[in-house]
Amino acid sequence: MPESPPGIHHVTCITGDVQKNVDFYVGVLGLRFIKKTVNFDVPDTYHLYFADYLGTPGTAMTFFGWPHLPWGPQGTGQVLTVAFAVPEGSLGAWSQRLSRAGLEVEPVRRFGAEALMLRDPDQIELALVGDARDDRWVPWAESPVPEAEQIRGFHSITLNLRQAEPSARFLTETFGFVQDDTDGARTRYRTGAGGPGALVDVLESPAGRQGEETTGTVHHVAWRARDDAHELDWRESLVTAGRSVTPVIERKYFRSIYFREPGGVLFEIATDQPGFTVDEPPEALGSALQLPPQYEDRRENLKFNLPPIVVPTVEKLTSGGAV
Numbered sequence: 001m002p003e004s005p006p007g008i009h010h011v012t013c014i015t016g017d018v019q020k021n022v023d024f025y026v027g028v029l030g031l032r033f034i035k036k037t038v039n040f041d042v043p044d045t046y047h048l049y050f051a052d053y054l055g056t057p058g059t060a061m062t063f064f065g066w067p068h069l070p071w072g073p074q075g076t077g078q079v080l081t082v083a084f085a086v087p088e089g090s091l092g093a094w095s096q097r098l099s100r101a102g103l104e105v106e107p108v109r110r111f112g113a114e115a116l117m118l119r120d121p122d123q124i125e126l127a128l129v130g131d132a133r134d135d136r137w138v139p140w141a142e143s144p145v146p147e148a149e150q151i152r153g154f155h156s157i158t159l160n161l162r163q164a165e166p167s168a169r170f171l172t173e174t175f176g177f178v179q180d181d182t183d184g185a186r187t188r189y190r191t192g193a194g195g196p197g198a199l200v201d202v203l204e205s206p207a208g209r210q211g212e213e214t215t216g217t218v219h220h221v222a223w224r225a226r227d228d229a230h231e232l233d234w235r236e237s238l239v240t241a242g243r244s245v246t247p248v249i250e251r252k253y254f255r256s257i258y259f260r261e262p263g264g265v266l267f268e269i270a271t272d273q274p275g276f277t278v279d280e281p282p283e284a285l286g287s288a289l290q291l292p293p294q295y296e297d298r299r300e301n302l303k304f305n306l307p308p309i310v311v312p313t314v315e316k317l318t319s320g321g322a323v
């Protein structure tokens with residue numbers, strides 16, 4: 001078996017309203033809007049990326065802007081919760097900040113860590129877990145959230161499954177994860193060195209309704225590959241284990257393979273290279289519509305047809321007093 005993925009690379013969800021989405025992830029959660037591009041398979045729709053200053057692997061929350069889809073609640077065979085890591089002492093400040101923004105926040109304690117549960121504008125369930133590490137995270141100086149409180153990247157994701165056992169076996173016997181701990185109905189698995197950013201919780205919901213591809217749901221989770229060779233090793237290993245895996249697909253910012261784990265959740269493996277500065281310098285990330293080469297000849301048409309997006313700035317937020 002190849003070396004297990006070092007952790008989460010990115011998480012991709014579906015939003016029905018790109019402007020509300022940007023207002024929330026930048027203006028409330030304080031992530032940097034690092035990339036405005038299109039869905040490479042549905043190029044007349046947005047793919048938006050929010051992350052730390054550079055889009056370090058393990059920090060990018062991304063969205064397909066698909067307003068044509070109906071809204072539906074998350075179901076089984078999907079990611080239930082996306083948890084972000086924040087410094088342990090910052091949860092009080094977060095609670096106040098989120099309340100000021102008019103959000104309902106529920107404090108919980110899971111696996112010994114304090115966390116706040118909340119929902120984004122599409123009703124996707126999020127958590128801020130007071131358990132973070134700073135080793136690869138790059139702060140964004142212009143964030144509306146002070147550096148000491150900023151989101152450090154992902155903490156974990158929760159899979160909601162009709163049957164936990166086949167996925168648990170896949171994670172530990174095929175994908176290199178190690179069972180960590182249980183907390184009530186949840187079982188935690190770790191990959192790589194474990195800890196924040198390298199955790200997946202499995203929740204079994206035998207009577208749960210099957211999830212569908214709707215706005216308000218998580219589309220897939222991507223796991224990190226250290227490089228192309230690591231990704232190819234995983235592809236071969238997964239195919240040998242009987243998974244149906246796509247060929248390597250060029251995603252401009254990373255190279256990817258996709259497959260479904262036994263519970264139906266779409267997994268991706270994405271390379272750490274080349275990263276989000278491949279088409280914009282660090283200081284300009286997210287400032288212009290970026291297209292892959294195959295769609296450059298459609299740029300004017302796409303710019304005309306895609307809805308405009310206004311990225312909130314600290315000045316606007318302060319003067320508007322919205323958060």
Ligand code: ZN
Nearest residue numbers: 012220222268
């Ligand atoms: Zn992806």
